[in-house]
Amino acid sequence: MKKAGDQPSTRQLRSIETREKLLSAGRDIFVEYGFQKATISQIIKKANTGYGTAYVHFKNKxxxxxxxxxxxxxxxxxxxxxxxxxxxxxxxxxxxxxxxxxxxxxxxxxxxxxxxxxxxxxxxxxxxxxxxxxxxxxxxxxxxxxxxxxxxxxxxxxxxxxxxxxxxxxxxxxxxxxxxxxxxxxxxxxxxxxxxxxxxxxxxx
Incomplete structure (x- = not known):
C-alpha cells in the first residue's frame, strides 16, 4: 500500500508528463485552429505521444x-x-x-x-x-x-x-x-x- 509522503513512481511520473504534454499541445492547437477545426489527432501529433496512450487520458478534444x-x-x-x-x-x-x-x-x-x-x-x-x-x-x-x-x-x-x-x-x-x-x-x-x-x-x- 502506498504511504503518505511516498514519491510517485516512474510510471506515474510518465503518466503525469504525458497528460501535461497533451494539455499544452491542446492549448496550442485550439488557439491556432479554433475549437471547431482542431482535431484530437493534431493534438496527439503535437504532443508527440501515441494514440493509445493519449486516449487513456482524454477520450476526445x-x-x-x-x-x-x-x-x-x-x-x-x-x-x-x-x-x-x-x-x-x-x-x-x-x-x-x-x-x-x-x-x-x-x-x-x-x-x-x-x-x-x-x-x-x-x-x-x-x-x-x-x-x-x-x-x-x-x-x-x-x-x-x-x-x-x-x-x-x-x-x-x-x-x-x-x-x-x-x-x-x-x-x-x-x-x-x-x-x-x-x-x-x-x-x-x-x-x-x-x-x-x-x-x-x-x-x-
Whole structure:
C-alpha cells in the first residue's frame, strides 16, 4: 500500500508528463485552429505521444478543452475567492472594484484561449454545461459576499441578494466576452470603475 509522503513512481511520473504534454499541445492547437477545426489527432501529433496512450487520458478534444477551461477559470475563481470583510460601503466598493478590474484584466491576458472557450460553449454540449457550472460557482461566491454585507448592516434589506449576485456576475461576464473579442469601447479600468459604481450604489446603503 502506498504511504503518505511516498514519491510517485516512474510510471506515474510518465503518466503525469504525458497528460501535461497533451494539455499544452491542446492549448496550442485550439488557439491556432479554433475549437471547431482542431482535431484530437493534431493534438496527439503535437504532443508527440501515441494514440493509445493519449486516449487513456482524454477520450476526445472536448475532454481536453474542459480541463483547460477548468485550469484557466480557476485563476478567475482565485480573484473571486479573495477575502471579503468590509466594515463600510467605501471599503466594500474598493474591494469590489479591485476584483472587477482583476477579473477583466485576466480576461484580457487570457484572450487567446478564452476565444476558444467561447467558440466551444456554442458548439459543445459538454463545454456549455461546464460554463454553466462555472457561472453558478461564481454566483454562489458573490451571493456569499452580499449576504455578509447584509448581515453586517451594509447592504439594503429590501433586495434579493441572490438576484443581485446574478446581475453582478452577468455584468462582468458581458464585459469579459467583449474584452475577449476585442469589442470593448473603454479601458478595463474605466469599465471596472463604472460597473462597480452602478452595482454598489444600488446594493449598499
Amino acid at each position: 472536448d475532454a481536453i478543452l474542459i480541463v483547460l477551461m477548468e485550469d484557466v477559470m480557476h485563476k478567475f475563481h482565485q480573484i473571486a475567492e479573495a477575502s471579503f470583510s468590509p466594515h463600510s460601503k467605501d471599503e466594500a466598493k474598493e474591494i469590489i472594484e479591485k476584483q472587477a478590474y482583476s477579473f477583466l484584466k485576466l480576461a484580457e491576458k487570457e484572450r487567446s484561449i478564452m476565444r476558444v472557450f467561447e467558440q466551444a460553449i456554442g458548439f459543445s454540449t459538454s463545454a456549455s454545461s461546464k460554463w454553466k457550472e462555472i457561472r453558478e460557482k461564481f454566483i454562489q461566491r458573490i451571493s456569499k459576499d452580499i449576504l455578509y454585507s447584509y448581515q453586517n448592516g451594509l447592504a439594503k434589506e429590501d433586495l434579493n441578494y441572490e438576484l443581485a449576485a446574478r446581475g453582478w456576475f452577468f455584468a462582468n461576464e458581458m464585459y469579459l466576452w467583449e474584452i475577449v473579442r476585442g469589442e470593448q469601447t473603454a479601458s478595463v479600468e474605466e469599465i471596472a470603475k463604472t460597473i462597480t459604481a452602478v452595482y454598489t450604489s444600488g446594493l449598499y446603503q
